[in-house]
Each structure stands twice: as C-alpha cells, then as structure tokens.
Amino acid sequence: MADKKILEELNIxxxxxxxxxxxxxxxxxxxxxxxxxxxxxxxxxxxxGDQIFGDPLVVLVIILGEALILFIMGYxxxxxxxxxxxxxxxxxDFIDLVVHxxxxxxxxxxxxxxxxxxxxxxxxxxxxxxQSLESNVEKMSEMVNNLLLVSxxxxxxxxxxxxxxxxxxLAQEVLEDYMVDEDGRVEVKKDLEDVPEIKSDESQLxxxxxxxxxxxxxxxxxxxxxxxxxxxxxxxIIFEVEDNGIGIPKxxxxxxxxxxxxxxxxxxxxxxxxxxxLFLTKEIVEKLGGEIGFDSxxxxxxxxxxxxxxx
Numbered sequence: 545m546a547d548k549k550i551l552e553e554l555n556i557x558x559x560x561x562x563x564x565x566x567x568x569x570x571x572x573x574x575x576x577x578x579x580x581x582x583x584x585x586x587x588x589x590x591x592x593g594d595q596i597f598g599d600p601l602v603v604l605v606i607i608l609g610e611a612l613i614l615f616i617m618g619y620x621x622x623x624x625x626x627x628x629x630x631x632x633x634x635x636x637d638f639i640d641l642v643v644h645x646x647x648x649x650x651x652x653x654x655x656x657x658x659x660x661x662x663x664x665x666x667x668x669x670x671x672x673x674x675q676s677l678e679s680n681v682e683k684m685s686e687m688v689n690n691l692l693l694v695s696x697x698x699x700x701x702x703x704x705x706x707x708x709x710x711x712x713x714l715a716q717e718v719l720e721d722y723m724v725d726e727d728g729r730v731e732v733k734k735d736l737e738d739v740p741e742i743k744s745d746e747s748q749l750x751x752x753x754x755x756x757x758x759x760x761x762x763x764x765x766x767x768x769x770x771x772x773x774x775x776x777x778x779x780x781i782i783f784e785v786e787d788n789g790i791g792i793p794k795x796x797x798x799x800x801x802x803x804x805x806x807x808x809x810x811x812x813x814x815x816x817x818x819x820x821x822l823f824l825t826k827e828i829v830e831k832l833g834g835e836i837g838f839d840s841x842x843x844x845x846x847x848x849x850x851x852x853x854x855x
Contacts, residue, residue: 582614650685690820704745712736718753730761731769739776743855752825756785756848764789784849791842801826
C-alpha cells in the first residue's frame with residue numbers, strides 16, 4: 545500500500561488531471577521545474593563564482609544563500625498555484641453537485657405544470673400564469689445545463705466525440721424548429737450550400753448553431769428577419785446567422801464572448817439570462833479547432849459566425 549501511494553504521488557500527470565488543470569499550471573509539475581531551475585542556477589553560480597572569487601568557501605556561502613532564496617520563492621509560488629488548483633477543483637465539484645441536484649426537481653416541475661394545464665380547466669389569467677411559470681422553469685433548466693457545460697469545458701482532458709457528418713444536415717435539423725418561431729413574429733430565411741463533410745463533434749456544434757439562431761430571433765424585434773447561411777470558402781466551412789435586431793453597443797463588443805457578460809441593451813428584450821451562451825460557443829468552437837467571431841452595430845443588427853476546417 546505504501547509503495548502504491550508513493551507511486552501515485554510521483555504520477556504528476558494523474559495529479560494534474562485530478563486538479564483539472566493543464567500541465568503547465570499544475571503545482572507538482574511547477575515544483576519539479578523549479579527544482580531543476582535551482583540546480584541549474586547553482587551549477588552556473590559555482591562555475592562563475594569559482595572563476596571570479598577563487599575562494600571555495602565564499603562560493604559555497606553564495607550558492608547556499610542563492611539556493612535558499614530560490615527555494616523560498618519557488619515554494620511560495622507553487623503553494624499559490626496549488627491553492628488555486630484546489631479551489632478550481634472544488635468549484636467544479638460544487639457546480640457538478642448543484643447541477644445534478646437541481647436537474648431532477650426542475651424536470652419534475654416542468655412536467656407538473658404541463659400536466660396541470662392538460663387536466664384542469666383554467667381561465668385566461670391562470671393560463672398565462674402557468675405559461676410564465678413553465679417558461680421560467682425552462683430558463684432555469686437551460687442555465688443549469690449551461691453551468692454543467694462550462695464546468696466540463698473548464699476541466700483539462702475534456703473529450704469530444706469526433707465523427708464525420710454533414711454541417712448542412714445538422715443546420716437543417718436545428719432550423720426545423722425555427723423556420724416559423726413560436727410567436728410568428730420573426731421571419732427565418734436560410735441559404736445552405738452543399739458542403740463537404742467535416743470530422744468534429746456533432747452534438748457540440750449543434751449547441752453552437754442553436755445558440756446563434758435562438759439569440760438572433762430573441763434579439764430581433766417583431767417584423768424583423770434573420771438569415772442563416774452555410775458556405776464553403778477555401779478550406780473552411782462557414783456557418784453564419786445575420787439579423788436586423790438590436791445589435792451590440794460598440795464599447796461592449798470586446799466582452800461579448802466573456803463568461804457571465806450580457807450587453808446592456810438586452811434588458812429591453814429579455815430581463816433574465818445567464819451570460820454563458822456565447823462563452824460556451826467560443827469554448828466549443830475553438831477547442832474543436834475552429835474560429836468564431838461576429839460583426840455588429842447597435843440598432844442595425846448582428847452577424848455571428850464560426851468556421852470549421854475541412855478535413
């Protein structure tokens with residue numbers, strides 16, 4: 545048992561995975577690296593000191609003092625990283641726990657509201673109340689799912705399911721529910737070219753597409769329109785969604801893909817939101833080897849796009 549524990553302590557890669565951080569941020573790896581740096585500095589100091597001072601005792605005192613200072617600095621640095629790594633792991637564990645505890649009751653509440661509406665007669669006011677409750681439960685469920693995805697994306701070693709598929713077919717599936725949105729207030733147009741298949745994670749790119757389309761509809765006023773395009777350009781396939789909605793203020797565009805950030809003018813359309821959707825899309829696209837971006841002008845509309853390489 546003791547030998548096994550020692551081997552586990554020496555397995556730096558596994559400890560980094562347990563912390564959920566990459567190797568270059570891992571405390572154990574940094575401590576090892578700092579030790580190698582101290583040894584190198586000591587050898588260099590000894591070589592130079594012997595030539596400059598000539599007295600072995602003086603050189604020894606300098607080396608010991610230097611080694612002590614470097615060790616204290618290294619220990620403080622590594623301890624700081626270890627606390628950060630442990631806090632990151634605890635945060636991820638806490639989010640996972642909260643998410644899993646919330647998903648079941650939220651699903652039960654959603655089905656409960658639907659069953660009540662089907663089984664009892666309600667007047668118009670009661671019907672609106674139930675619809676409002678159901679809508680808020682749906683938003684909470686979406687927020688919970690987004691938190692879970694963010695937690696997984698933050699963890700080192702998150703694996704994607706890579707397979708060949710057609711982005712055009714995927715776009716068609718996503719758009720089925722949006723060609724006429726539930727309120728019929730926004731026209732949805734599409735222009736999808738026949739494009740080659742790519743090798744990527746289909747379920748994750750579906751999240752990105754759905755986010756782009758739902759946001760475009762959400763932030764486009766009644767009577768407006770959005771256009772979804774899929775084109776092949778050079779060695780990439782580009783998916784983009786253009787709308788003539790509220791747009792994004794120029795001073796806030798740098799933070800569009802930041803975690804928990806929402807533009808100041810979205811409150812006129814939607815009062816609540818997690819600010820995680822666009823952060824997730826950026827994380828997904830970039831980790832899958834693609835690029836993501838947007839163009840926007842306040843009051844004129846926005847165009848969000850991502851491109852994936854053709855394998």
